[in-house]
Amino acid sequence: xxxxxxxxxxxxxxxxxxxxxxEGLLGKKNRKLLSDPLxxxxxxxxxxxxxxxxxxxxxxxxxxxxxxxxxxxxMAFSNMIISALRNLIPSRIRIIVQLVVVAALVILVDQVLRxxxxxxxxxxxxxxxxxxxxxxxxxxxxxxxxxxxxxKSFLDGIGNxxxxxxxxxxxxxxxxxxxxxxxxxFEVIPESFYEFGYENNGLMLLSPxxxxxxxxxxxxxRSRNRTLIEQN
Amino acid sequence: MDRNSNAYxxxxxxxxxxxxxxxxxxxxxxxxxxxxxxxxxxxxxxxLATVGIETTRDSAEALFNxxxxxxxALNDQGKERTDVDAFTVDLxxxxxxxxxxxxxxxYVADVEGSQYYIVPLRGKGLWDxxxxxxxxxxxxxxxxxxxxxxxxxxxGLGAEITQGWFKKRFDDEKIMDESGNFIGVSVAKxxxxxxxxxxxxxxxxxxxxITGDGVTDMISERLQRYLPYFKEKTNVKVxxx
Numbered sequence: 001x002x003x004x005x006x007x008x009x010x011x012x013x014x015x016x017x018x019x020x021x022x023e024g025l026l027g028k029k030n031r032k033l034l035s036d037p038l039x040x041x042x043x044x045x046x047x048x049x050x051x052x053x054x055x056x057x058x059x060x061x062x063x064x065x066x067x068x069x070x071x072x073x074x075m076a077f078s079n080m081i082i083s084a085l086r087n088l089i090p091s092r093i094r095i096i097v098q099l100v101v102v103a104a105l106v107i108l109v110d111q112v113l114r115x116x117x118x119x120x121x122x123x124x125x126x127x128x129x130x131x132x133x134x135x136x137x138x139x140x141x142x143x144x145x146x147x148x149x150x151x152k153s154f155l156d157g158i159g160n161x162x163x164x165x166x167x168x169x170x171x172x173x174x175x176x177x178x179x180x181x182x183x184x185x186f187e188v189i190p191e192s193f194y195e196f197g198y199e200n201n202g203l204m205l206l207s208p209x210x211x212x213x214x215x216x217x218x219x220x221x222r223s224r225n226r227t228l229i230e231q232n
Numbered sequence: 233m234d235r236n237s238n239a240y241x242x243x244x245x246x247x248x249x250x251x252x253x254x255x256x257x258x259x260x261x262x263x264x265x266x267x268x269x270x271x272x273x274x275x276x277x278x279x280l281a282t283v284g285i286e287t288t289r290d291s292a293e294a295l296f297n298x299x300x301x302x303x304x305a306l307n308d309q310g311k312e313r314t315d316v317d318a319f320t321v322d323l324x325x326x327x328x329x330x331x332x333x334x335x336x337x338x339y340v341a342d343v344e345g346s347q348y349y350i351v352p353l354r355g356k357g358l359w360d361x362x363x364x365x366x367x368x369x370x371x372x373x374x375x376x377x378x379x380x381x382x383x384x385x386x387x388g389l390g391a392e393i394t395q396g397w398f399k400k401r402f403d404d405e406k407i408m409d410e411s412g413n414f415i416g417v418s419v420a421k422x423x424x425x426x427x428x429x430x431x432x433x434x435x436x437x438x439x440x441x442i443t444g445d446g447v448t449d450m451i452s453e454r455l456q457r458y459l460p461y462f463k464e465k466t467n468v469k470v471x472x473x
Contacts, residue, residue: 090241097248104252108259115266118274118289126384 033155037163044167045218049135055210064172068165074105079157082145098141179204282367282377302340310460323354355450358442360384372462378402390443401434416452419444
């Protein structure tokens, strides 16, 4: 009986732990939630998640930026909703509940894009739908939102989406610049370069070069931070 | 209530689905007008693109009203139908009706004194529907320009039908042979004709055979419905000369 009481008490402490912690809105721990996924715990380069969409939509900067914003919105809100419901969700159907919430948010994003950014929505149509299956989204819901408070989950969602966005935009920057000589659709490589014999590298526009670009980013990151290298 | 009981699970699932469904329904209803406007402007842009007028979405409506001088809906005999508005005809729904009830929209453009007939197309690609518009010069034989679009063709292969370089291949192609019989334009695999415009064929996209065949079928299937109307038009012209 006493043991039972003790475990209940522990459960209560666990349940309250994140609300009990008193720290500023952007205290050290909260800041870490935002900054970690950008560097040492980046969802793409370290966890190697969400690669498929990173390959597909990084031909130009604009769709990459819109996709980043879409993923950020979906992750922030789905993390918040799941975190708010975490004590109500029956554990047997929690994955289905997560999927329903994510799918609903993705459909919302898709509808909003179709109304206010029609050209981009046509370009991204397939990939916006595929946010539902983006491993990063489900991964964060399962690993973080189910066990943490609403505000922390919000920060975690934003942080991870920003880490994803950072890589996406970086890859898109190099692919559009080297592949088409443009950034956001504007010519940035001066005409005189072409007169000297410079040519756009069409290979950069093909998907394999996205993989290679991501590979180079991973290489650079691991050579700067050796703790990330897996030991055999 | 026990969070692991069946009853709780069911009630939770039902409430969740009801909340999600009503939120989505609310959003879809509210965003619908803006979406419909986008679709309408895109249609205008596509129609104008076939006669070589590139527009932004915002100016599409003004230019459409300027250059499109006539919009008619025809029946399968090539006679004009007054009971339907050509612009709002949805070919997808139309093609499911019996032939006698179908309406075929036709847009007539007048660009700097030249008249063009613009015919909407609709057919099947490899995975899903493909559609587009083709503009004929006033001899109703030479293609002025064409645009194509698709729902789910493979990016890099079938989806390339939307690209400028593929659409350009249709410019100045003939849809009839030398004796005036309707043939259409076939998207030919292993095409050797180069820039030849008199063979009723264009070069296909490597790796997109079925989508290419879909384009061939769509052009011949849709255009032949307009033949009675075009014959009448050319006769009038001959008689006038």
